[in-house]
Amino acid sequence: MAESLSVVVTTYNSAATLDACLASVRWADDIVVLDSGSTDATLAIAAHYGARVATQPFAGYSAQKQAAIDLALHRWVLLLDSDEAVPADAGKTIRQALVHPTEAGFLIWRREWIFWQWQSSRSRLNHYVRLFDRQRARMSNHQVHEEVQVDGRVGVLDVVLDHYGERDIAGRVDKANRYSTLQVADLGGKGRRGVRMRMLTNATAAFFRYYLLRGHWRSGWAGFIAARIHAFYAFLKYAKLYEATRANAREQRLPGNDAD
Known part of the structure; x- marks a missing residue:
C-alpha cells in the first residue's frame, strides 16, 4: 500500500x-x-x-x-x-x-x-x-x-x-526586477571587484546557457525574448548588489560613523 x-x-x-x-x-x-x-x-x-x-x-x-x-x-x-x-x-x-x-x-x-x-x-x-x-x-x-x-x-x-508562470513579457520583466532585488541578500557576501566582473560577463553567459545550451532557440521568438530577459535578470542582480555595496561604503564614510 x-x-x-x-x-x-x-x-x-x-x-x-x-x-x-x-x-x-x-x-x-x-x-x-x-x-x-x-x-x-x-x-x-x-x-x-x-x-x-x-x-x-x-x-x-x-x-x-x-x-x-x-x-x-x-x-x-x-x-x-x-x-x-x-x-x-x-x-x-x-x-x-x-x-x-x-x-x-x-x-x-x-x-x-x-x-x-x-x-x-x-x-x-x-x-x-x-x-x-x-x-x-x-x-x-x-x-x-x-x-x-x-x-x-x-x-x-x-x-x-x-x-504556467508569467503569461506576458511585462510579467516576466516585473518578476526579474523583484527577484533581483531579493537576491541582493543572498549574494551579499561577494566582494565589489567580483561584482563588477559579473556585471560584465554574467548576462552574456546566462543568455548562452538559456538560449543555446538549454535549447530554447527551438521555441522561436518566444525563446529568444525569454533568453534576453533571463540575461537582463543575470545582469540586474549584480548591478543591484554593486549599488548596495557603494551605498554601504558611502554610509561608512559619513561623519559620525567612524569606528571608535
Missing part, C-alpha cells in the same frame, strides 16, 4: 491558475493551501476542492512554503506552486513511487509556458525535488530560487509538471 500523501500549495491572488492546479491533484489524501491575504476568488476555489485553508502574512518564499509543509497531515508531501499542474496520469506514478519508498525525495520535471506557447519538446526541462518525506527535508534559506533540501537518497519520477 502506498504512503498517504499531502499536497501543499502557497497562494496569493492565484485564482487564474489555482483551479487547474487543485483539479490535477484532487486524488490526493490531503490538500493544504496556505494563503497570504488573497482578495480574489482564491479561497473559494480552495474550498471547492476541499482543501484545508490557513492564512498568514507572507513571510518570504522559503519560509512561507516551509510553514505550509508543516501543516501537512501526512509524512509524504507533494509541493506545488499555485501556477503548476500535474498531468492526468501522474497520480498513478506518484502512488507507485510511494509503495515502500527507500528514497527521501524525488525530482520531478517541469515544462514552461513561454508567453504564448509551451517550450519546445526538444529543449531541456528543469527538474526540482517536489515529492519528499517531510521528516527528512526542509526548505532552503534562500530569498528566491528556494529549494527543498533532502537528507537522503533522491530518485527521479517520470512526471512532467505544467508551469
Whole structure:
C-alpha cells in the first residue's frame, strides 16, 4: 500500500491558475493551501476542492512554503506552486513511487509556458525535488530560487509538471526586477571587484546557457525574448548588489560613523 500523501500549495491572488492546479491533484489524501491575504476568488476555489485553508502574512518564499509543509497531515508531501499542474496520469506514478519508498525525495520535471506557447519538446526541462518525506527535508534559506533540501537518497519520477508562470513579457520583466532585488541578500557576501566582473560577463553567459545550451532557440521568438530577459535578470542582480555595496561604503564614510 502506498504512503498517504499531502499536497501543499502557497497562494496569493492565484485564482487564474489555482483551479487547474487543485483539479490535477484532487486524488490526493490531503490538500493544504496556505494563503497570504488573497482578495480574489482564491479561497473559494480552495474550498471547492476541499482543501484545508490557513492564512498568514507572507513571510518570504522559503519560509512561507516551509510553514505550509508543516501543516501537512501526512509524512509524504507533494509541493506545488499555485501556477503548476500535474498531468492526468501522474497520480498513478506518484502512488507507485510511494509503495515502500527507500528514497527521501524525488525530482520531478517541469515544462514552461513561454508567453504564448509551451517550450519546445526538444529543449531541456528543469527538474526540482517536489515529492519528499517531510521528516527528512526542509526548505532552503534562500530569498528566491528556494529549494527543498533532502537528507537522503533522491530518485527521479517520470512526471512532467505544467508551469504556467508569467503569461506576458511585462510579467516576466516585473518578476526579474523583484527577484533581483531579493537576491541582493543572498549574494551579499561577494566582494565589489567580483561584482563588477559579473556585471560584465554574467548576462552574456546566462543568455548562452538559456538560449543555446538549454535549447530554447527551438521555441522561436518566444525563446529568444525569454533568453534576453533571463540575461537582463543575470545582469540586474549584480548591478543591484554593486549599488548596495557603494551605498554601504558611502554610509561608512559619513561623519559620525567612524569606528571608535
